Amino acid sequence: MKKFFLVLLSLCIVGIVWYLFFYPYDYLVTIKAKANPGTINQTIKLWNSTLDKAELNEGKELAQLNQTLHFNDTTHLYAWEIDAVNDSVSKIKIFAKDSAHSFINKIRIPFTKTDFEKRTVKTLADFNEKLHEHIKNIRVSVVGEDEISATYYAYVKVKTSQFGKAGGMMRNFPLLDPYLVNNGATLKGRPFIEITKWDMQKDSIEYNFGYPVIKSDSLPEHPELHYGYRKSRKALKAIYNGNYITSDRAWYALLDYAKSKDIEVTGLPMEIFFNNPNMGGDELNWTAEIYMPLSKQ
Numbered sequence: 001m002k003k004f005f006l007v008l009l010s011l012c013i014v015g016i017v018w019y020l021f022f023y024p025y026d027y028l029v030t031i032k033a034k035a036n037p038g039t040i041n042q043t044i045k046l047w048n049s050t051l052d053k054a055e056l057n058e059g060k061e062l063a064q065l066n067q068t069l070h071f072n073d074t075t076h077l078y079a080w081e082i083d084a085v086n087d088s089v090s091k092i093k094i095f096a097k098d099s100a101h102s103f104i105n106k107i108r109i110p111f112t113k114t115d116f117e118k119r120t121v122k123t124l125a126d127f128n129e130k131l132h133e134h135i136k137n138i139r140v141s142v143v144g145e146d147e148i149s150a151t152y153y154a155y156v157k158v159k160t161s162q163f164g165k166a167g168g169m170m171r172n173f174p175l176l177d178p179y180l181v182n183n184g185a186t187l188k189g190r191p192f193i194e195i196t197k198w199d200m201q202k203d204s205i206e207y208n209f210g211y212p213v214i215k216s217d218s219l220p221e222h223p224e225l226h227y228g229y230r231k232s233r234k235a236l237k238a239i240y241n242g243n244y245i246t247s248d249r250a251w252y253a254l255l256d257y258a259k260s261k262d263i264e265v266t267g268l269p270m271e272i273f274f275n276n277p278n279m280g281g282d283e284l285n286w287t288a289e290i291y292m293p294l295s296k297q
Contacts, residue, residue, distance in 0.1 A: 025079065025095035027117055029124045035135050037063045037082040037090055038252020043131050044080060045203065046163065058201060062252075069123065075099045076120065084256070096120045137283060138242035140250045142257045146237035148270060148291050151189060152229050154180055154219070155210030158193075162203045166245040166277070169193065169209050175225060176211045183220030188212045192272040194230075235291040236265060243283045247271055250290035264295035 033040060041062050048056040053070035063082040068075060079095040098116045156175055158168040169191075181187065189212030197206040208228075213219065219227060236258060240250040251269045258265045274287040 025077075025097045027096045027120055029094045029096065029120065031092040031094070031124070031128050031131070032085070033090055033092065033131055033135060034088055035090055035131070036088075036249075036252050036256050037084055038255070039135070039138075039249045040082050040090055040092060040131065041065070041252075042162070042203075042246070042248065043134055044127070047127050047130050062200065071119065074116075076116070076123075087256070087260070094124055096124075134246070138240070138246060138249055139284060140241075140253045141239045142253055143237040143239060145294075146235060146291070148230070148233050148235050148293065150230055150232040151212040152215040153189075153192075153210040153212045153227070154185065155208040155226050155228060156224050157206070157226070158209050159206045160204070162205055162248050163245065165193070165205060165207070165248065166243075168207075169244075170277075172209050172224075175222065176209070179222065179225075180211065180213060180220060184216075185219055186214040186216075188214050190272050190274060192270060194270045195268045198268060233293050233297050235270070235293040236263065238290045238292075240271075240288045240290050241284050241286060244271075244273060244277060244286065244288060247288050247290065250288075251292070254290065254292035258292065266293045266295055268293065 044065055044067075045056060048054050048067060051069065055068045057066045059065060065080040067078040067080065069078065075098075077097045077099055081093045081095070083091045083093070085091050154176060156172045158172060160168040176191065177187065191209070191211050193207045193209050195205055195207045199205070236254050238250040238254050240247045254269065255265070255267070270291040270293070272289040274289070275285070277286065
């Protein structure tokens with residue numbers, strides 16, 4: 001019996017020493033959300049951009065981010081880890097640390113509510129509210145394998161951030177409609193974008209913003225206007241409902257679906273838009289078809 005208590009005491013001492021001197025963080029907050037890791041990743045970045053004196057560095061993986069928040073009297077470090085529980089739910093772990101008062105926080109947190117703990121809970125409660133508000137205002141449904149139809153089209157080239165995707169469309173829309181129509185072109189489909197480059201680390205994209213048109217010898221010319229032909233090709237398809245600014249949430253859903261089904265895809269999505277945002281209305285009624293082309297055709 002004495003030996004048992006000595007072993008138990010030794011383990012307790014080792015655990016306390018590890019916690020105080022080697023465990024890298026002071027406090028852990030866990031959040032569950034009905035969203036894929038990509039959606040959560042983008043929401044963290046957007047939320048971070050609204051904070052004063054906050055910096056965010058993305059790790060090698062989409063599911064890992066490191067955040068630094070500067071308050072008046074201290075600096076907090078958050079290490080974010082996002083794990084997919086299943087197809088529709090993710091668990092977010094935020095490991096928090098006060099860079100200047102870590103040791104004393106570790107001693108006090110088990111016995112009292114520290115200012116560090118209160119501030120951490122308040123800060124992350126704000127994020128949690130923003131995340132769930134965003135999730136409530138979008139809907140993504142993966143359909144499965146489908147086909148992108150062939151078409152001749154007019155397009156402009158755009159380079160921007162993921163968040164700036166819709167803004168790039170709005171800036172260039174007058175060149176496609178009404179410019180095409182006013183200069184003799186006949187539209188024959190819905191506007192779309194096709195991503196030509198996607199840097200997931202930098203959240204930067206390049207895309208062609210296009211409109212299907214009837215091919216003719218008298219199509220209007222413009223320095224920024226191009227024409228091309230798209231062959232039909234197989235792709236994974238999803239339906240997105242919500243503001244088109246965040247339709248990239250469906251890109252991540254399709255990537256997750258492809259990975260779960262062991263399907264090789266290009267990683268360069270395409271979106272077809274069914275609503276004109278200028279008309280307003282309930283954003284959940286806005287619809288876009290999102291395609292992720294298969295690598296092997």
